[in-house]
Amino acid sequence: MGRRNGPARLGLVLLLAVAPVAGAAVLPDAAPAHAQADWAFEQSKDITNQGTGEVLPATVRVNRIADLFDRQQVAIELEGFKASHNTNASQEVLIEYPVVVMQCRGTEPTRETCLNRYRGRWYSGFDTAAPPEQRAVSDLQSRPTEPRPYPGDTQDEQVRNMIRAEQEPFVAADGVRYLWSGRESTEDGGPLINTPTLKSFAPTDVTWTGASRIATRSVPIRPDGGNEFLFELRQQASQPSLGCTDTVACSIVVVPIMDLPCVEDARDDCSEGPSGPEPGGPNFTNNPNEFVGIHTWLAESNWGNRFVVPLSFAPDLRACDVRDSRPTIPAYGSELIDVAQQRWGAAYCTGARRSDYLPVYTQGGEYEARRQFTTRLGSEYQQNAIYTTQPVTGSPRPVAHAPSALTGFAVAFTVDGADGRQVQRLTLSPRLLAKLLTQSYNPTVIPPRDREGRQPYTGEQEITDDADARAYYVAHPYLLDNPRGLFADPEFAELNPDVALTDENGALAGHLMNLRNPVIFTEESDIVLELFRYITSDPAARAWLDGRPDRWGMRVNPAWRGTAATQLYTLLDTWVRTPAPRKPNWLETADHNRYFVYGGGDTCDEFFATPYLTRLANITDSAESSATSLLDRRGSATPACASDSVPIPEDEQADEPQFPGDNVTRDVVFEEVENNPDEYGQRALLAITTVAHAALYELPTARLVNSAGRPVAPTPGTMVAALNAAVQDPTSGTVRVDHRRVAGGAYPGTMVAYTAAPTSGLDRTTAARYADLIEFMATDGQTPGDTLADLPPGYDPLPPAMVRQALDAAAAVREQQGRVPVPPAGGPLGDGPPDALPAAQEPGPGSGVPPETTTSPQDTGPESAEEEVAQVARTEGEESWLARWAIPLLIGFGLLAALVAFGTQVASRPDHPLRRALAGLVRR
Amino acid sequence: MTVQASPPAEAVPAVEEAVAPPPPPAPPAPPARPESFAAKVVTRVFALLAAGVLGFAGYLVLLTPLEQDANQDVLYSELRGPIAEAVPPYAGREESEDGIISRAVPPIYADGEDTLIPAGAPIAVLEIPAIELRQVVVEGTSSDDLTAGPGHRRDTVLPGQQGVSLVYGRAATFGAPFADLPHLRRGQAITVVTFQGEFTYRVEGVRRDGDPLPDIEPVTEGGSRLTLVTVEGGNPLQPERTVFVDALLDGEPQPAAERPGLIPPEEQSLASDRPALLPFVLWTQALVVVAVALAWARVRWGRWETHLVGVPVVLAVLWYVYEAAARLLPNLA
Structure with a gap:
């Protein structure tokens, strides 16, 4: 290196050193554009009816596509599609020219990742544009006389090859392909194909009916070309075969079904068009033309018109990083705080709320919580912090009660009126609730006029032929004169004049006629107790419960007469439906014939003797499952009786048939089974749950009549208003609502969840952490909003006096000196109402209400401004300062x-x- | 005798003498201020510091490519044999449809031991003709592993197996094998040769933070994707952000083998090798010891002897210090 080059080299090095510094003026990132539209996704494009050549300008709008959580419902609006036929049909799958809406995996999903049970290639193969694998199947179908010639030595082998060819596989998240065929092997009754990568049956998270476990819809389109509805989206937790998470992108795929351009040798009905009537009249057919039904979503002509809506899910709130090594602060208890705890827990987990501990919440009944709080197991108490509404009594340790959440119980409902549209507003009085909960509606089917001339059948009368049988009927002895269900009750009609209950002939709509018990959970719970307190505090309901009939003659079920408020819901009615007598050849017939006795019981009643009203009861184990039962469109009632044939082991088989037609190798087993889920447009279910759960799953909640006679829904602010009627316990400071004084715009179902923690006996660190958690919940956690650390919808913020009470309790817990905080002198509203209430929600999401006429269907918090454009799963790059410098x-x-x-x-x-x-x- | 009278004053001066007259005394020089000890120390210290730091920078920029090149040669010679013999799949088990489990351990690992591939072992040769890249890929993605060449992230499948395979590579130092990756275009070929065969991938695209992820479907349907990860920045010496290149396999992949579910934090993207802190500290201490020893030797021996012995020793220790320090830098840089 000569002296000449020295300065040059030095200059180069200096340049290299200085230039990056000078050039390091960081270009600001272009700020992402935030679309401020009401609809998060909107796409318009021309769809071509390939069969007729008609072009339609169609539009799909979705109100929310980002930060979705499991089982969230989004509002979808369709416009400009082809009108459907056969819309009066009882099931969605019978509709002709529907629009199929499915959730699929991937941002550009194929037929193989879309969740739909109709996967046969037959119909779609007649499309002139059909891909080869579909055409091959329909070619075989076209030969009219031969059975489909699939190769195979045994019948099972032939069927295997047949379903491999005929079914479009569904690829689950784990890569396994499911052919979704219901056929079983003839040899052993098991599945035909069951290899690690290919299976002949449906994925295990889908039932055989297919309908309740997948959210796929076959939506009818009105004559004006549009429809609006809610569509449920599922994450990995509730639909593992799709496997959608915050990192695995999914989409909604909308496929309009229209006419197919048929090949020349196609079956006649391929180009015949719909066989069902146009919408408008009451007619329908149960044999629609399947070429224009949901079956042809696979056809290239229909698939090519699809709309794809990209989705992005929020991280699963229930999954915390298992490698999180921070110490956990467990707390157990009330479902009132469940929804908030899921959210706040996620805030702790993801670091939105910084702390050196991790709160872990376990759901449970408040009675069990209080028991565990006061019981020692060895040297430790079972719980050191619980969520409760009633105060802890009998605790060896001094306890502080800190208010943590203001919410209440709710009656959520998914009811479709006689016109098929979802009812948004329902009013219930305490007496109506009493009728619903005391198993007092008439479960039997015989109308009064048919009872003339007939006798009640007790099971002891002898019946030898059909004529004899017709002289009898079976009915609940005490409920025979009561209305058949909530919607047949005149009191309901009086309270809900604007709910469309009757069809054009003045008769009650079919789906509203059957007795549907409300979904309720059986667990010792403060929520159930408060519900019954609400009911029994009402004078009219109290009188009715004691036996006085109402204005129309309905009486309480004697098994429930005189019932008082209880914390555990138990089914008290024990009437077993008398089974109709067997015909002599009962064993020999495949469907086990019985004589027809009006209202007679089935084989399950005979074998199991389950009280009939118990069979009709919808029971769950938590308020959350009550709410999700509405999403599943059915409860746990088992009104049907099904039989199955199971093989008998060889050593237990009888030597010879016992009767003609007896199969010694198989046995018939009976089982009480649930009905299929309700069809959309025919739902009629109520559920007892919490206000927060109803808000989480966007379920409308009923307005409850308070003691001033005014019906109030649990909208924001109504629960704070109920604190005016609160009664404070002088020792613990807990409040409960005095139902006789709830007036004005106050929601009578209001309840407050308290965190109970001991003020002595804990070590300093744990006590400090519990105190910190209590403080967080009462302050930062009480801001209504959409981020993780905010107060979720369904809760009202705590008023200032309760916040101070909570902080005082937290201080007592932190000190661990045994101090029990003094309740606030002015009561819960002593310092006035809270500052910020969440924005008023539209009561219930709009299933038929476009956003232009009302507020946006989704919850609009104070900062609704963070609507982001459609998002797909995105790369997360990293930056390193060290690498750069x-x-x-x-x-x-x-x-x-x-x-x-x-x-x-x-x-x-x-x-x-x-x-x-x-x-x-x-x-x- | 008669004394002659002395000559008068105007007598000529004496004969010129051969000795030059003494030069006039120089004016007194200003007192020479000795260079203060503090200044000397400061100068020395900062000079050494400057030399050390600039030396490290020079090491990173100029010498690490040589080191990596040498490593590549060694790894390639290790890898050639087993690949040529087409040794059956390793590092785990394969279960066929009939339920038969076959397991094989490659010859370069301890026989009979059911181990996963140890970090640092060569596993594949990666070739990208479009950017003239040909590198041996090692197992592991810590900063240390990546000094030898691109590294395969251990909790992903091997290249050529069904699933997504991640390969990390440096873009600034140690030969910067992946420096040109962002210039790849869709459709260009990437060839990977492993024990299981030769696989050709086609580039799908280059993506950065905020770009949509590639479609997972081809992978769940039984395909294989190779994602190459490196960093890029304003200039070659200042990499900053991660950039990803995805490529999809042409043809059928091998079944996915077992692999660890969890990798230590230093093998994550843009992570420094924390465990390298220990050798760094130890070698720095060694450097200090050597410096002290040299100072002592300077006094006892002499200048040139000390230099003769000391310079190689210092350079050697300094090299190790630099190497350990390089491992502390982010693994993709």
Whole structure:
């Protein structure tokens, strides 16, 4: 390196060192555009009816496509599609020209990742544009006389090849392909194909009916070309075969079904068009033309018109990082705080709320919680913090009760009126609730006029032929004169004049005629107790429960007469439906014939003797499952009786048939089974749950009549208003609502969830953490909003007096000196109402209400501004400051050090050549 | 005798003498200020610091490519044999449809021991003709592993197996094998040769933070995707952000083998090798010891002897210090 190059090299190094610094003016990232539309997704495109050539300008709108959680419902609006036929049919799958809406995996899903049980290629193969695998199947179908010639030595082998060819596989999230065929092997009754990668049956998270476990819809289109509805979206937790998570992208696929351009040798009905009537009249057919039904969603002509709506899910709130090594702070109890705890827990988990501990919430009944709080197991108490509404009594340790959530119980409902549209508003009085909960509606089917001339059948009369049987009927002895269900109750009609209950002939709509018990959970719970307190505090309901008939003659079920408020819901009616007598050849017939006795019981009644009203009861184990039962469109009632044939082991088989037609190798087993889920447009179910759960799943909640006679729904602010009627316990400071004083716009179902924690006996660190948690819940956690650490919808913020009470309790817990906080002197509203209430929600999401006429269907919090454009799963890159600056800094620092060294040397040697040169310059 | 009278004053001066007259005494020089000890120390220290730091920078920029090149040669010679013999799949088990489990351990690992591939072992040769890249890929993605060449992330499948395979590579130091990755275009070929055969991938695209993820479907349907990860920035010496190149396999992949579910934090993207802190500290201490020893030797021996012995020793220790320090930098840089 010569002296000439020295400065050049130095210059280069300096340049390298300086240039990045100079050029490091960071270009600001372009801010992502935030669309402020009401609809999060809107797409319009022309769809072509390939069969007729008609072009339609169709539009799909979705109100929310980002940050979705499991089982959230989004509002979808369709416009400009082809009108459907046969819309009066009892099932969605019978509709002709429907629009099929499915959830699929992937941002550009194929037929194989879309969740739909109709996967036969037959119909679609007649499309002129059919891909080869579909055409091959329909070609075989076209030969009219031969059975389909699939190769195979045994019948099972032939069937295997047949379903492999005929079914479009569904690829589950784990890569396994399911052919979704219901056929079983004839040899052993098991599935035909069951290899690790290919299976002949449906994925295990889908029942045989297919309808309740997947959210796929076959939506009818009105004559004006549109429809609006709610569509449920599922994450991995509730639909593992799709496997949608925050990192696995999914979409909604909308496929309009229209006419197919048929090949020349197609079956006649391929191009015949619909066989059902156009919408408008009451007629329908149960044999629609399947070529224009949901079956042809696979056809290329229909698939090509699809709309794809990309979705992005929020991280599963229930999954916390198992590697989180922070100490856990467990708390157990009330479902009132369940929804908030899921959210706040996620805030702790993801770091939105910073702390050195992790709160872990376990759901449970409040009675069990209080028991565990006061019981020792060895040297420790079973629980050190619980969520409860009633105060803890009998605790060996001094307890502080800190208010943590203001919400209440709710009666959620999914009811479709006689016109098929979802009812948005329902009013219930305490007495109506009493009727619903005391098993007092008439479950039997015989109308009053048919009882003339007939006798009740007790099971002891002898019946030898059909004529004899017709003289009898079976009915519940005490409920015979009561209405058949809530919607047949005149009191209901009086309270809900604007709910469309009757069809054009004035008769009650078919789906509203049957007795549907409300879904309720059986667990010792403060929520059930409060519900019954609400009912029994009402004078009219109290009188009715004691036996007085209402204005129309309905009486309480004697088994429930005189019932008082209880914390555990138990089914008290024990009447077993008398089974109709067997015909002599009962064993020999496949369907086990019985004589027809009106209202007579079935074989399950005979074998199991389950009380009939128990069979009709919808019981769950938690308020949350009550709410999701409405999403599943059925409860746990088992009104049907099904039989199955199971093989008998060889050593237990009888030697010879016992009767003609007896199969010694198989046995018939009976089972009480649930009905199919209700069809959309025919739902009529209520559920007892919490206000927060109803808000979470976007279920409309009923307005409850308070003691002033005014019906109030649990909208924001109504629960704070109920605190005016609160009664405070002088020892613990807990409040409960006095139902006789709830007036004005106050919601009578209001309840407050308290965190109960001991104020002595805990070690300092744990106590400090519990105190911190209580403080968080009462302050930051009480801001209504959409982020994780905010208060979710369904809760009202705590008023200031309760916040101070909570902080006081937290201080007592932190001190651990045994102090029990004094309840606030002015009561829960002593310092006035809370500052910020959440924005008023539209009562219930709009199933038929487009956003232009009302507020946006989704919850609009104070900052509804964070609507983002459609998002797909995105790359998360990383940046490293160290990578960027390591080398330049090294070079810079090195040069600086060299400069310092050089400078010091110059400064310390006055005869240094540089100094002399400088001095010379200056002198001149 | 008669004394002659002395000559008068105007007598000529004496004959010129051969000795030059003594030069007039120079004016007194200003007192020479000795260079203060503090200044000397400061100068020395900063000079050494400057040399050390600039030396490290020079090492990173100029010498690490040589080191990596040498490593690549060694790894390639290790890898050639087993690949040529087409040794059956390793590192785990395969279960066929009939339920038969077959397991094989490659010859370069301890026989009979059911181990996963140890970090640092060569596993594949990666070739990208479009950017003239040909590198041996090692197992593991810590900063240390990546000094030898691109590294395969251990909790993903091997290239050529069904699923998504991640390969990390440096873009600034140690030969910067992946520096040109962002220039790849869709459709260009990437060839990977492993024990299981030769696989050709086609580039799907280059993506960065905020870009949509590639479609997972081809992978769930039984395909294989290779994602190459590196960093890019304003200039070659200042990499900053991660950039990803995805490629999809042409043809059938091998079944996915077992692999660890969890990798230590230093093998994550843009992570420094924390465990490298220990050798760094130890070698720095060694450097200090050597410096002290040299200072002592300077006094006892002499200048040139000390330099003769000391310079190689210092350079050697300094090299190790630099190497350990390089491992502390982010693994993709």
